[in-house]
Amino acid sequence: MRIRKGKIVLFCLLSLCGAALFIYGVCLHSTNVLPQQADDSTILAKSEPALIKDVTVGGVTREQSGRIRQTYTGKAPEACPT
Amino acid sequence: MAKKAKLSDFASRLVRWRMWVQSAFLLVWLDPLGLRLHGMCGPVFHCYSCPLATFACPIGVLANFSTLHVFPFIAVGMLIVVAAVFGSFVCGWACPFGFLQDLVAKVPTRKFSLPKWTGNLRYVVLVVTVLAIPYFFGEEHPLFICRICPAGALEAALPNVAGQAIAGKSIVWPGALKMTILILIVAAMFLKCRPWCTLLCPLGAIFGLFNRISAFFLRLDPEKCTNCEQCHQLCEYGIEPEKNPNDSRCIRCLECTRCGPEALTLGSIFEQQQETTDS
16 A cells, blocks of 8 residues: 555656656747857747757757757758758 | 456457557557647657658657757656656557567567567667767767667658659668668567567667556566466567566566466556455
């Protein structure tokens, strides 16, 4: 009985933690991305779903300086780079 | 006569329909409605570069975010929730790449078993090719997971090559390493049940970690177990279910629940203590 209660508590904690991360990612988290051909003062704040969509087609890359830059202007690439 | 718990009764009836359940899930992942929800992760190993993919692949997202040095909140959150509820049920019942391996395993060839420790290779793949290599070397490294992924080669690269050929465009061939791995994995499917899942799958490694603590799990009734080892023969993955019913390598196909003494059943943390009533 004690083990079962412990499992329920652990399950609830994990579910809450996972749901919190998921909701934060969907609703609040964004990443600063530099456009392909623009000076470094222009920064786009990309939401996480938009960033996921972009990485699927190699639409963003990380520069040596640590900044993330978009690899296209206008229409996103159609195919994955790998 | 002992009255079986509702959940295990339902599970024992569902086992024979597993292929149909997998087919139904396949329809979900193949995006028949053309939704292309690539901003969200699905819980299965299905390449999002596939012309028919509803969701993004969680492993692809983990690896690509690792190259960007950005924490993937959506992918990690989704994986924790799904794993906490189902553990590796996803592998056995919903994964399209697992389904393909199950179909190939129907070909009557001699199947080999491998030592237990080989199941740990999945964690090496997860840590090295999904997290470490992308983080330290970026996506250009030849061992970046998407560059060697057989699901990506089969579901995305080959259909894209066919699409380019049909459209009369110049063909961009996938990498030689990727195609070699695909050929090796497909060949291995004839010699071992689910070689990718049991040896190398990084997503299976994540779900397997949750098998012991997930809301749904396999339960052994030691009073019913007669040590007949029938479950060893029913399990195609070399697991000894009566010793460790929630082994991290288990894909929860529930075949072992068909053993004669019915000692292995599907359980849930929300179920009350199993009641036995005499009628």
